[in-house]
Amino acid sequence: MSVTSNADAPGTVSGARSVFRLPFLRWGLVALLQLGLIAIPLADRLQVQMTGTVVPLELIPVDPRDLLRGDYVIINLAIGQVPANLPGGETVEAGDQVFVGLTRDGDKPAEPAVLAKAREQAGSLAISGTVLSKSEEEIRIDYGIDAFFLPEGEGRIIERLETARVLLEVSIAEDGRSLPVTLLVDGKAFRSDSIF
Structure with missing residues (x-):
């Protein structure tokens, strides 16, 4: 004669607990997936900022406004x-990924010195x-790199400055990825977009 336990049978307290745990597990996995999707761009940005070389670049600012930001x-x-006569310029066409x-x-x-389709042909410091x-x-x-966000009202200050006074420091990773880090005015930090 075999004796069976009803502890895990459907309708019992233990069976009910396992049924209730499953939805929580599913929602937990969905939440973790969403957090992972949010973290991926932040991790990419952090990697470029932490491992990249920061270089100043000339820019021409124009000041529009974003009502939400x-x-x-x-x-x-x-x-x-x-210039089209930059070394390597003869090998590229519109739509090409270049370094x-x-x-x-x-x-x-920083000044452009060479154009290349392969990272290893572009030298020690290259932006893609x-x-x-x-x-x-x-x-x-x-x-x-098409915009640098500022607190409301500060965009007008930059708009009024002579272009020669404004530079943008950009962090460039080894593989050519880049992101804006600091807006410089007269060589001094005006506003930082750094994660830290």
Whole structure:
């Protein structure tokens, strides 16, 4: 004669607990998945900021307003337009993913030195971008850095400054990914977009 326990039978207290645990487990997994999806871009940004090389770049700011987020400066990097005769420029076409090798001279803004389709051909410091257009004179490149958000009212200050007084420090990772870090005015930090 075998004796069976009713402890795990459906309808018992123990069986009811396992049924109730399943929905909580599902919702917990959904919550973890959502948190993971939120954390991925933040982790990518943190990696670029922590491992990247910070270089100043020239820009031409324009000041629109975003009613939901305050002021922001549209970033038009000077290296967004490189000479068509830059070494490697003859090999690229509109739509190509490229790496722009940069040279630095002290605290002066970094300058484009070479264009390459492969990261290893662009030198020790290179920023990645996409070729927007190519003419006989210049190649226009988008680096994905198009805005720098500021507290409300500060965008007007930047708009009134001479372009030569404003620089943007950008962190560039080894693989060419980049993000804006600090807006500089007269060589001093005006506003930081750093995670820390």
